[in-house]
Amino acid sequence: MSQILDQAAVPDRPPLVAASVSGGADSCFLLRALVAARQHRELDLHVLHVDHGLRAGGPQDAAFVQELAAIWQLPFHGHRLSVAERNTDSGSNLQGELRHSRYRWLSTQALALAGPDRIPILTTGHHAGDQAETLLLNLIRGTHLYGLRGIQVWQTLPAPLFAPDPAEQEAKVHLYRPLLTWDRPRIEAQLQRLGQEWRTDPSNRSLSFTRNRIRCQLVPALQALNPQFVPHLARQSREWAADIEAILSLHGATLMELDPRLPTHRQPLQDAVLLDQDRFQELPAWKRKGVLHAALRHVQPDGQGISTQRLDSLSAILCQKEKTGGPWRWFGQIAWSVWERTLQPNMGLQAVRHVASLHRLGAIPFPLDVPLMIMKGEITAPTVDPQQEFCSLPAAEPTHRWVLQVTTVMQNEPIARPQHQARPWSTAIPLETWRAAGRVTLAAPLPHSRMQPLGMHGRSKTLRAILRDRKIHPALHKLWPTLYTESGIPIWLCGLHSDQRCAVQPQTRNAIRLVWQKEPVMTQDQGHAHS
Numbered sequence: 223m224s225q226i227l228d229q230a231a232v233p234d235r236p237p238l239v240a241a242s243v244s245g246g247a248d249s250c251f252l253l254r255a256l257v258a259a260r261q262h263r264e265l266d267l268h269v270l271h272v273d274h275g276l277r278a279g280g281p282q283d284a285a286f287v288q289e290l291a292a293i294w295q296l297p298f299h300g301h302r303l304s305v306a307e308r309n310t311d312s313g314s315n316l317q318g319e320l321r322h323s324r325y326r327w328l329s330t331q332a333l334a335l336a337g338p339d340r341i342p343i344l345t346t347g348h349h350a351g352d353q354a355e356t357l358l359l360n361l362i363r364g365t366h367l368y369g370l371r372g373i374q375v376w377q378t379l380p381a382p383l384f385a386p387d388p389a390e391q392e393a394k395v396h397l398y399r400p401l402l403t404w405d406r407p408r409i410e411a412q413l414q415r416l417g418q419e420w421r422t423d424p425s426n427r428s429l430s431f432t433r434n435r436i437r438c439q440l441v442p443a444l445q446a447l448n449p450q451f452v453p454h455l456a457r458q459s460r461e462w463a464a465d466i467e468a469i470l471s472l473h474g475a476t477l478m479e480l481d482p483r484l485p486t487h488r489q490p491l492q493d494a495v496l497l498d499q500d501r502f503q504e505l506p507a508w509k510r511k512g513v514l515h516a517a518l519r520h521v522q523p524d525g526q527g528i529s530t531q532r533l534d535s536l537s538a539i540l541c542q543k544e545k546t547g548g549p550w551r552w553f554g555q556i557a558w559s560v561w562e563r564t565l566q567p568n569m570g571l572q573a574v575r576h577v578a579s580l581h582r583l584g585a586i587p588f589p590l591d592v593p594l595m596i597m598k599g600e601i602t603a604p605t606v607d608p609q610q611e612f613c614s615l616p617a618a619e620p621t622h623r624w625v626l627q628v629t630t631v632m633q634n635e636p637i638a639r640p641q642h643q644a645r646p647w648s649t650a651i652p653l654e655t656w657r658a659a660g661r662v663t664l665a666a667p668l669p670h671s672r673m674q675p676l677g678m679h680g681r682s683k684t685l686r687a688i689l690r691d692r693k694i695h696p697a698l699h700k701l702w703p704t705l706y707t708e709s710g711i712p713i714w715l716c717g718l719h720s721d722q723r724c725a726v727q728p729q730t731r732n733a734i735r736l737v738w739q740k741e742p743v744m745t746q747d748q749g750h751a752h753s
Contacts, residue, residue: 236264238336239343242328243269243290245283245421248347250290251409252401254418256345257294268335270344272324273302276425283421299335301327317431322383329395330382343396348373350405350456355436357455362432364529366515371466372459375399380523402460405452473512476505480513482574483591494581494589495520498574499560503541510537517580522556540578546695548579549587556580559587561695587697591617592717593624593647593738594701601664613664615703617740625741626664626703632732646717647738650726656734659724660708667704673712675719685715692718705736 241256243249256267269291273280284300291298307323332342353372360369381395401409413420429435444451482498495517502510511533518528532553540560548559561577571577571590579587586594593615601613612626630653656662669686689699705714713724716738726733 235340236266237343238266238268238332238340239345240268240270240328240332240335242344242346243271243287244347244423245271245286245290246347246423247406247410247413247420248349248352248401250347250418250420251404251413252345252347253290253294254413254416255400257296266335268297268299270328270331271298271300272327273300274320274324275303275305275308276320277423279421279424283423286421299331301331303327317433325379325383328383329379332395333381333393341394341396343398344379345398345400347401348399349401349409350403350452351437351441353402353456353459354441354452355433357459358436358440359433362436364531366511366528366530366533367466367469368515368519368528370459370462372456373399373402374463375402383523402456403453405456469512470516473509473516476509477513477516482572482577493521493585494579494587496571496588497540497578497580499540499544499576499578500574502578507537510541514540514580518556521580521582522554544576546693548695549581549583549697551583552580555583557583557587559695559697561588562693564693586701588695589618590698591740593617593626593703594698595664595666595703596701599665602661612662612736621743622740623743625739627737627739629735629737630732631735645737648736649714649720650730650733650735651713651720651724652726652730653732653734655724659711659713662708662713663706664703665706666700667702667712667715668710669699671704671706671710671712673715673719674722676722676725678722680722685712688715688719694718 239256241249241253243253253269256265259265260267269287271284271287273284280302284302288298288300303320303323307327308320328344329342332344336342357370357372360372363369375398377397377399379395379397381393383395426434427438429438441452448454477495477497480498480501482496497513497517502513505513511530514533514536515528522528536552536558540558543560544562546560546562549557550559551557557580559579559581561579563571563575563577577588581587586596596616598615610627610629612628614626615624617623631650632653651659667685667689669684671685672682673685673688674680674682675688685704686699689702690696694702702718703716704712705716706712707724711723712721714720714736
């Protein structure tokens, strides 16, 4: 533990340790152990308590824990979950939803107490009985190998836990469970010896929850066969851990090899993980399931609902499905999509023909390294005269942005027509045509808008058909940047086609050149430095 404490501390400030105390025997014993630990090392110890708001005795539990904190002169922080917090979109059962909301508040509170300089340590009273119940529950659900690890003593969490905002996920919380080698009879015996009272939650005996049925019915039956079943299973879990971690690391490395994005995007995004589907199909079945499991862990950090049956099902589908389609719901808030692409390196992907995406519902299945109309409405040029910068759109990485540069080209020689295969994110428009276009607007493509693409000799085509024929995934159609004239004529379906009516001609001398360029985002400090 000392290494983690050193990492979580800063000069002249002790580590922030936030103890989650429900008032039950295990959490009361945890608090007594942490108080005793302060005799050997200085700790900034706080007591956190969450009332789920479902029991009449909840306020009494909170008052008990607050009084316990006062006895040891520790800061107390309590919270009662609201109705909204008890109804999350985790796609889990009630106990899973409460756990999700509880950890979100605990991790957020621990971060706030630690401040910007320290990594908080959140401690819980999980014991050997919880470990046995978790392993049995995972086996009953049909867990993949990951579920055999059970509860880990140390875990690093994105915080606030399962935060939808990527900026929040930069913060970390160390989750510490020091009592996993202790069974409940031993904990209660120690509390009785110390004269320490504790609270009992009657809902822990309710047989309406699967975990409680395991605790009250299955575990006693197994203990009848082996009285040491609980500590034995907890010990087995610790012995399996190293081997399981090695195999999971192997699957994680394979996932990185199958990510078809450019080398600058080796780490999968939180909301979507991409796979080279052709290479995925070549893997043996056990490794395909492992790769899907590793991908899912990026998209759904809490890891709920990952069964071998679900992995088998999706693995079989991805070995057969090749045509573009999706999103298709998998389970909970998770979906998958496939994309049969043309071999174009300019789409921000390597030359991969079939791409599979595992992603959250509502997320972009294929987060390409191209300008997309993300979180943007229409963008209108304030004047018909060209500007140095028309607009900007967010890039795949938050440190950069896509900028549409607009410049005037005036020369005596004819202006060459852009070669779209060589520079697809650049085009040129005669200056007179630009000025006649009125207020030029950048917007998502209207599916039934028609344009006359260069090379089609005046024949028109809908934007939807162009996007389909260029094999752009349907989920990206509504995000593709398109330049319109004030009268609604599509001048440029960016990166794909320009309209022949607005293209430079052999006699064109003066033109507007439009180029999408990726630039670093200038921070406020950098701005001050340049000013």
